[in-house]
Structure formats: structure tokens, C-alpha cells
Amino acid sequence: MEPIVELRNVTKVFGGKIGSPNAVTALEDMTFSVEPGYPHIITIAGESGSGKTTMMMLLLGFYEPSAGQVLYNGKDIFKQKKEDMLDFRRNVQAVFQDPFAVYNPFYKVDNLLSIPIKNFGLAKNKRETRDLMEEALMRVGLRPEETLGRYPHQLSGGQRQRIAVARALVLKPKLLIADEPVSMVDASLRATLLKNLRDMNQEYSIPILYITHDLTTAYHVSDYIIVLYHGSVMEAGDVELVIRTPKHPYTQLLVNSIPWPDPNHLWGEAQEITRGRQAARHGCKFAPRCPKAFDLCTQKVPPLYLTNGGHAASCFLYEGNPVVEKADLSSLFPKR
Amino acid sequence: MTQPNSATLKTYLPLLEIKDLRTYFYVKAGTVKAVDGLDLTLDSGTKLGLVGESGSGKSTMALSIMRMIRMPGTIQGQIMLNGVDLLKLSEDEMRKTRLSEIAMIPQGAMNSLNPVMRIKNQIIDGMLDHGIKGSKREMMNRVYTLLERVELSPRVANMYPHELSGGMKQRVTVAIAISLRPKILIADEPTSALDVVIQRQVMETITGLVRDLDLSMILIGHDMGLMAQSVDRLAVMYAGKLAEVGAMKDLFAEPFHPYTRLLISSLPVLGQRGVFQGIPGIPPSVINPPPGCLFRARCPNVIQGVCDKTFPNYVEVKPGHLVACHLYGGA
Numbered sequence: 162m163e164p165i166v167e168l169r170n171v172t173k174v175f176g177g178k179i180g181s182p183n184a185v186t187a188l189e190d191m192t193f194s195v196e197p198g199y200p201h202i203i204t205i206a207g208e209s210g211s212g213k214t215t216m217m218m219l220l221l222g223f224y225e226p227s228a229g230q231v232l233y234n235g236k237d238i239f240k241q242k243k244e245d246m247l248d249f250r251r252n253v254q255a256v257f258q259d260p261f262a263v264y265n266p267f268y269k270v271d272n273l274l275s276i277p278i279k280n281f282g283l284a285k286n287k288r289e290t291r292d293l294m295e296e297a298l299m300r301v302g303l304r305p306e307e308t309l310g311r312y313p314h315q316l317s318g319g320q321r322q323r324i325a326v327a328r329a330l331v332l333k334p335k336l337l338i339a340d341e342p343v344s345m346v347d348a349s350l351r352a353t354l355l356k357n358l359r360d361m362n363q364e365y366s367i368p369i370l371y372i373t374h375d376l377t378t379a380y381h382v383s384d385y386i387i388v389l390y391h392g393s394v395m396e397a398g399d400v401e402l403v404i405r406t407p408k409h410p411y412t413q414l415l416v417n418s419i420p421w422p423d424p425n426h427l428w429g430e431a432q433e434i435t436r437g438r439q440a441a442r443h444g445c446k447f448a449p450r451c452p453k454a455f456d457l458c459t460q461k462v463p464p465l466y467l468t469n470g471g472h473a474a475s476c477f478l479y480e481g482n483p484v485v486e487k488a489d490l491s492s493l494f495p496k497r
Numbered sequence: 498m499t500q501p502n503s504a505t506l507k508t509y510l511p512l513l514e515i516k517d518l519r520t521y522f523y524v525k526a527g528t529v530k531a532v533d534g535l536d537l538t539l540d541s542g543t544k545l546g547l548v549g550e551s552g553s554g555k556s557t558m559a560l561s562i563m564r565m566i567r568m569p570g571t572i573q574g575q576i577m578l579n580g581v582d583l584l585k586l587s588e589d590e591m592r593k594t595r596l597s598e599i600a601m602i603p604q605g606a607m608n609s610l611n612p613v614m615r616i617k618n619q620i621i622d623g624m625l626d627h628g629i630k631g632s633k634r635e636m637m638n639r640v641y642t643l644l645e646r647v648e649l650s651p652r653v654a655n656m657y658p659h660e661l662s663g664g665m666k667q668r669v670t671v672a673i674a675i676s677l678r679p680k681i682l683i684a685d686e687p688t689s690a691l692d693v694v695i696q697r698q699v700m701e702t703i704t705g706l707v708r709d710l711d712l713s714m715i716l717i718g719h720d721m722g723l724m725a726q727s728v729d730r731l732a733v734m735y736a737g738k739l740a741e742v743g744a745m746k747d748l749f750a751e752p753f754h755p756y757t758r759l760l761i762s763s764l765p766v767l768g769q770r771g772v773f774q775g776i777p778g779i780p781p782s783v784i785n786p787p788p789g790c791l792f793r794a795r796c797p798n799v800i801q802g803v804c805d806k807t808f809p810n811y812v813e814v815k816p817g818h819l820v821a822c823h824l825y826g827g828a
Contacts (some may be wrong), residue, residue, distance in 0.1 A: 208692035208693070208694065208695075209663075211690055217689070233599060303527055317779045317780065318551070319779065320779065347550040347551055347719065347780070348550070348719050348720070348721065348760065348763065348764075349550055349759070349760060349775065349776035349780075350775060350776070350779075351763070351775070352763040352765075352773040352774055352775035352776075353773070353776075353777075354775075356773040356775065359771065359773070361541075375693075376693070377722065377765040377766075380765065381765045381770050381771055381773070382771070392560070395742060400770075401770065404767070405592055405767075414694055415693060415694060418693040418694045418696070418697040419693060419694075420696070420697070420700075420720065420722030420723045420725065420726045421725065421726075421766055421767055422721040422722040422724070422725050422764040422765070422766060423725055423749065423764075423767070424721075424725045424745060424746045424749050424750075424763070425765050426725075426766070426767060427725075427726060427727055428701075430696055448813060460510030472670065488641055
């Protein structure tokens, strides 16, 4: 099946041209695609500076790639016709991190829902608009009579974030990109919001890209995961395998640092030799911090080695295992 | 009849004892009862976690201990530090107590350092204010010792905040907080803006210092994961009141208050994936709160005609484990 959106050898650098000494590479030679029509959630995980937000901005067409192409239905989104662009805008929806910033405080929250309905001509009259809005709100577990007609400041962060999810839902998109949707929401409301996303994913068969630094929620909500470090894929595959048996020393460091809310599951041994965030210019980007690095790591960039079924790590520790070509990254996320 | 031995009495005196703390803000819309009748004790050498949703009053409670509540806020009750009521001290005495007795690591280190002052001067500033004098070399030696304590390079002394990463800035605020060897460290979400790896490293530095310098700590936050990794005792706040307090491990293993139960079952643990159990409803407003237990609107175990009448008394369900819920009597 043809992917909905696709990154083809995309590189994004800031502060100069590719290769110039001052340029910061936010995302490097990334090939990735999302297939429509079946429910799956892929987490894009990484720390600040890993390139996860850059990847989202590229997928949403907010950034133009420095090299490579971003495709929607097989067409370059920066070269497509206006009608196709509108179609792209409708079918690829996003939920952003900050439930306070997406609202205009002077307008009632109804606006956030009614504007897309109006813009895309989804309803013929006021009655239909109202019905659509109510349906979407009930989908995310909000009572329309307690929500519509209110101003943003009258609602909690969790409620506002759920309305943002409802807004995306109104358009019945083919792909939803959620950028840290729960990081600013209270713990007691987090689980509900993630459940809303998961239900929506299942009921409407909308694939979701879940962008986060929080591996605990990623583990619970998603099916697959991509771990990024300084713009490159370190490890990818089935979320259960990656979190339970991380293979890349970087993922091991991350997983070991998760503060599990369980007094019997304490932080594991730290596995890092030097603290730092500077990426190596040659070889594996994680090599300077890696406790297991050897000569080869500083000379060559490791490809993605398959470590077991549905799980691959970009690390020379697994040299000799079958290689997953960069272009075949999405083969690690099979339909099931 | 034997007189109680003064030495044994002393060991029973908690380091910090908060009695019936009420921090109210009088605003146009009414009285915001941010902290409403809170009792809490902190024993010497303990790490106490204070969790709650936004608006539950946990940060207000920290600021009340520091007496940093401004008009239209008022603090009533007692905050006894080693037998001295902080609320009765003069402003000048309180100023001396801050940093030297109780120090605070603020939330969001990004905004708490002065952007136009070198790190060394920001560290020295607090010491000078508390009358510590010394030659330039002596003061610099103190700065280097403190930086080493928080695992920063001495080079940091001459830098400005913008040259440091988030984790490094947070370490600087820790260095400032321990500069006068306080007895109590209050850390208000010290790592909420940091990545997991850095969060863990900063947290391990803080708990290491608490151990090595024999401090006591109040860690405030909403991240139950961080609490499970870092504290000995845990206090759960809800709408300005304490719902439950006990040993951290007991609280996780056997929570009594329905709110704590729901909170703990909503947490993602490693085990079965895809199980979500949120807490229905939304946190209540604490402007002119009605009588009774404010969790009743979201509570699965609500007792009609009881929970909306009075706030339950604290019942000691286990030694040192207190719960405020009508399910356990104590009306």
C-alpha cells in the first residue's frame, strides 16, 4: 500500500549549508514512511536535540528539508498543487504539546472545533456543525454541555488537550501526529488522554506518530518505536522488545534512567562514560559517551543491524547480523 | 513517677513540624484556600516527597515554609523548626534562616539564575548576605568546593548561565542551596524540565548530597516515578489538604485513600502494556471550597451524607501512616 507520508533521504540542517562547519544537523538522511488504513502507533523518542521535533515539523510541512523529499500520497509536498496541499492539511493532523498555547483566549473553545468544520465544508448548516462538534467531544469523553460555550481559561489543561484531540478527530484524518500531548497534563488525567488516543487509533484506524521523551508512556501507548540521537536512528522496532531488551548502549542508558513509579524497580546501573551532548563528527554519534565503544565506532557509521525479529540497533556490537537498509526502516513496523 | 529524660525527648522532637498550616489568598473571587489545615512532620535525615496535581497547594506549602508568600496571601498556623516557630520570627530573623537553615532549589533553573552575573558571584552572593567574610581566594575556594560537590567543573565559576545546559544550571542552583549547609533542602520539581538521563544524574547528585551532608529533604513534584526512586516518606496532597502520608514503599504497596489508589493505578509500570486507568473528573477549585472532603466528586467510594459534611480526621492505619478518609472512621 502506498504510504500516506514519507520522508525520503531527508536531512535538515540549521545555521548553514550541509557540511558547513557551523551547521547543526538536526536530522540526517532519514527515510521513513507511515502506511494508512490500519491502527498502529509509532513512537519517535529521544532527548532534547535528538531531532524528534524537527522530524515532526518536516512531516507536517512546516520545515523544508535541506536535502531529500517529503512526500504526501507519493507527491513532494512542496511541489504539489494547491488542492493537494489542502487535502494534505486536512488528512495529516497534529496535536501539540502546550494545551494553553493553541487557544485564543478571547474566543470560546467552540471556535477550535467549528473553524475546521467551516474551512473544509464538513457541515451544511449550524445544526450539522453542532452535531459534529458534539460527536467529537463525546468521543474523547467530554460532555458537550459542559464544554461548548466556555472560554479556554474555564477548562483544565487535560480538558483543553482533549478538545485539541477532538478537533483533529472532526476531520477524520489519515494520520495524526501527537507531539508530547501529555507532558503538560496532570498525572491523573494523563492516562485518560492516552486512552482517548489509543481508542481513536483503534476505532477509526488512524495511525498515530507519538513524539515523546517519555519512554514509560511510549511503552504503554505505542506498538513500535524509533529512538533518535542527534538526528540519527539508534534503535527501532517493536516497542516491547526495545524497552524490555534494549540493544543499543544509548537505549540501554535511556531505559535505565526511566524513573518507573515502582519502588521495587529502581534505576539500573548508569552506562555512560562521559557526560555530554556533543555528537561525534565521525563514526557513531554516541561513541564519545559509549562505555562499549571500540576503534571501529569512531571511524565508521554503523548501519542498522537486525538483533532479532522486528528489532534493529545501529551499533557495531551486532556486526555480522543482517543489515536493515536505511530505506527499509519501515520494514521494522510490519502490519499485524 | 519519673521525669522524662530530656535527651530522649529531644530525639523525639521532629526537625520540622507543621501544625494546622493555612495559606489563604484573599482575592476578588473569594478566598483561595491553597493550603488548608495541613499537619506534617519531617524527621532529621528523611527524604519526604510531596505529590499532588497542579493547584493542590504543594508549591504554596513550600513557599509558606520559606515564608515567601506575598499579599494578598496570609500564612497561619505553626511551622516549628527545631522548636522555633518560623511564623513568629521577625522579617530579619527569617532572612537569616533562609539559606542557612532551610534552602530551596527552585523550579525551573532556567529562570532562577541572574543572566548577567557570573556563576561564582551568584554563589558568593548568598554567603555574603549571611555575613560570611573572607579573602577573595577563600571565597573562590568555597565556590570550587561547592561546584565539585555538585559535580561541575571549576571552569563553570567564570561562566554565565547562558553558557550552561539545563542540567548544569540546575546543579548551580543546588550548589547555591547547599552553600550554607542548611538542615532542610526543599526541592520544588528540581528536574521537571530535564531529559531522563540528566534528570536521573541531577537527582542522584541531590540525594547523594542529602546523604553525605546529613540533610533532610522535601521533594515536591507530581512525578510518582521520581518519588519512587528518591524518597523515604510520601505525602499526598489534594485540594490544599493532606490525603495520606506514610512510608513511600507502604504507600505504593498498599494505598488507603481512594485518591492515592487511583493515582497509583493510573501509573505506567513495566509489565502489562496498554492498560490505562485514569482518574475520572477534574481537580476541584479551592476558591471558597465547600465543607467536607473535596475528592468526593471523583471518588468511587463516596459515602453519601458523610463525605459532604465534614473533612475526615486523620486515622493512623499503620504506625506513621495517616489517612484522611471516612472509609476508615475517624469522623
